[in-house]
Amino acid sequence: MSRRRQRVGALAAGSVVVCALGAPVAFAAPATTSEITGNGAWVAQAYENTATGIYLTPQQSDVEGPARAPFGSGSHRMVIGESTVQTELYRTPKYDGTPLADITRLEYSTFARRTNGAGALRQPTFLRLNVDKDGDGDQDEQLFFFPANNTDQQAVANGVWQHWVVTGSGLLNVGGDAGAGSATTLAAYKTANPAAELINNDDPADGTATTADGGSIALITGGGNGGGTDSQANGEYFVDRVVVGLDGVDTLFDLGPAAAVQTVATSGATVTPSNLQGWYHEAYDAVDYLDSNQAFVDGPGATPAGGGALRFALSTTTNPDRVELFRTTQFDGTLVRDLRTLKFSTFQRATGANTTPQQPVYLRLSVDTNGDGGMDDTLFYAPANNGTVAQSTWQSWDAASGVWGVNGDQGNGSVTLAEYVVAHPDAVIVKNAYQDRPGGGVAFLVGASGASQMNGEYFLDDVTIGSVDAATGRTSSAKRFDLDSVAPAVSVGDARVLEGNSGTVLNFPVALSRAVPRAVAVDFATVAGTATAGQDFTAASGILTIPAGANSGSITVKVASDKVREPHEALSVKLTARDYGTLGKAVGAGSILNDDTKVALELGKAAKHRVEASVKTKAPVAKATVKLFRVVKGKNVRVLKDELSKKGRLSTVLDEQFEKGTKVKLFAKVRTPHGVYVSETVRHTVR
Structure with missing residues (x-):
């Protein structure tokens, strides 16, 4: 652990005390009534x-x-x-x-x-x-x-x-x-x-x-x-x-045309323990650099982006001088006058027996004003100077349009970035690091603020930073960082069901790898296989939302039931990730199992000009009631009522004697637990 050459000095005024790493620099504060005009x-x-x-x-x-x-x-x-x-x-x-x-x-x-x-x-x-x-x-x-x-x-x-x-x-x-x-x-x-x-x-x-x-x-x-x-x-x-x-x-x-700056799409990045997206954890006290105790956690509550946030914690029992920083170098070299977007969200609460209202995470910019590459000023955006701070609730802050302290907290004497830029038009964000520390001119901090930031926990999420391009100043782009714990994985299971005769559905189970304190949504859509959409099932697509705190849901697909014996049929449901959550098993296999009975009727020659009838079912239905009907002048006349064998078969000779050469038409009906199934009509000429 590196020893620091000097202690961190705290500059106090107003509601928040802030500190800067580095030697103090003389500064003529810009006037709060300075302006930029055309x-x-x-x-x-x-x-x-x-x-x-x-x-x-x-x-x-x-x-x-x-x-x-x-x-x-x-x-x-x-x-x-x-x-x-x-x-x-x-x-x-x-x-x-x-x-x-x-x-x-x-x-x-x-x-x-x-x-x-x-x-x-x-x-x-x-x-x-x-x-x-x-x-x-x-x-x-x-x-x-x-x-x-x-x-x-x-x-x-x-x-x-x-x-x-x-x-x-x-x-x-x-x-x-x-x-x-x-x-x-x-x-x-x-x-x-x-x-x-x-x-x-x-x-x-x-x-x-x-x-x-x-x-x-x-x-x-x-x-x-x-x-x-x-x-x-x-x-x-x-x-x-x-x-x-x-x-x-x-x-x-600012001379020249009042040309509108073209805004391009904001890009997004999820910051997690395994991918910090160019950010670094850091901590120090009045003497040494320390190991950071920051953590990505779920919640608290419904976070502004994703399902988690970055948590800082401060306690007098561990180190009352601790300062925690979350910082990045990816905006170093950006002119302060080019900044267009600086937004972030905070949540804070006292811990243990502490009843002192806690102040949110604050933002610091390290700035070079004379072009030598060294840090000359530190600008502090304290939420307490820009609105009413609430406890145990998420609040969003727009630092680009707020007021800032210069080398400390000036309270009511804080200035806007525009006022600062009038005093220092070429001010640029610089690394501000000591020796081999990661540094970074943009940093979010807690600590060095007395009782208003001690014995509490402080959360940061939904950070958006944007600027105009350095080459022309004509386009503005921003990057939004979702500070998150490891997002839960969403998986869909398989489903199978007997086809049935009506009202049948396939229920695909969807599960989260763990419950989180925010809703998780995924897109889903059915994909046809051997089952045909519109014929064997009703195509479905949409958004499945698993509520906060829950860890499962289901997707329902309607099956088109019938009484036709056919092969088993297959389809699938495919998930697509949305803004939060990753995909585990993204495809669920669906099976529609045929439960229909095929009734086969065969007619043959019997003695004395009678007709032999053979009935069998597939799959075999034991002891099912079977009826034979003769079609006479367009009417169905029952000629037999009997019962299938244990193997689902029946062979019998009809009682009626016909004249030689008579043409007869017969069909069979078999009643099963799944319904009544009918054979094809069979024609026979009596011999």
Whole structure:
């Protein structure tokens, strides 16, 4: 058992105490009023960058991509041609009149590429701020952020997305591009101009009307002299993920089309002791890693999926510092902003003499915010902060739309994932493991929560996790995990029955390998063999449900009874598994046993122009009553009543004497325990 280098620190606030494995990391909590929005506050403009320039039709559009956009699946596109002073602007008036001192965050992402020809790199879209320095309502200066002057952040590249930070150490030029050497920071400019505020420069470009230019914050492409040496001619330029912070409250603008994400089918997986489907059990206390005491069990009650659940147990008598985790690495590398579905179901109850209401299993995401592959934050979804927790009943939780604690439980100060993503747009789920431990950035936990998670048992089931695809962000898929004990096997037995004359049925017994606390259903259907559906039996299909707690059922097939002696007939019933339970013996053999009697009548010559009659039965029916009838002018006239021998036979000479050459027709009736059976009519000419 590995010793841990440090103890697990518990962070407490509100109703739940949670802990994180790993060193604490400083974190500036995202504001609970931060938001993600679209491009509704932005307007497209274009003009000629000359003294007498005119407005142009913007060469701009919202598009999907290119590649994987920094947020969502699309971006805003601007196109610049050749030999032109065309200037394309994408602007917002949302922050007009805002004191520059209140702008606490300003970032955006770019993608640039040449549309034809070859040569130097196309320079990305730059950002411009219009500023009123003295509060007189007129524009005094313009601040420009040029990516090419901010190589300390990264070198300009084409054909890839790049993210630029204007605040902090970002360099801005006042009045135009004078190079990095003459640049200042936004913080320094604020200090030098404490009264400065953002202003909309509403001087019309055509000089003929009072037309607002669109807003104090502008993303701009073009405005050069054109030609082959212009670093923005012959190119297309994309912008996305613009973040503006106002007094610490951030707004992330997800630019591009409001395209619907295509949802593909949710796949399912049953997690059992023999197949954990990529999940791992883990446990530790304040000092060591421990052997997990988790177990897959039946129930409790009617579980949300399958017939069982994963059970955690905590007790002060064993280890009051125990933390149990059920975790997986299969979502490591997923961007937090790409998550779309995070659902799970819980059930908890106190054990023994404990009367303290117990809190449910909670969810933890381990997150890397700076791209170095290490864990920077842990996000905790505590059900108690997202609804009323009930005892001894199943409850479902939607964590994707809930609130989360960051590096602990902030209670009412918890944030949504969207608010967290505004603060950390590139946050990604990471493994968070120590040495050779299995790890996994997605984990369900119990423990480290004081009396609200101690001396109780806690159940987890029906976990669904989904995200958009990493390549385009345009399709969403999810995986649903049914945490289950070993599902019972369903088997069907064989059935056989005497055909009878009416109302006969075949009853196929169906049995579970063990009773479980939920209903188990299987599909069934009859399959014809030597027995023909519609002639020998009635075809049947449907769903057989064995109730919770029961371990058997039956399938009934109606038999078409008759009085015709024929061979035994066969059919079968086949089971097909549904959402819960496995198949044991999936096919039951059915036999319809013929119990009909065949009556044979033979007529022969006897003395004095009489007729000898011989009757026999198959199968032999001993001591059965037999009657012989003569057909005379369409009427049946009884000519004999007698009894078969022990071997089911009778041989007799009829009393009546006939004239030579008389043609007679006779048949026999034999009464058996299964009914009356009749022979064929036999013709005979008296000799």
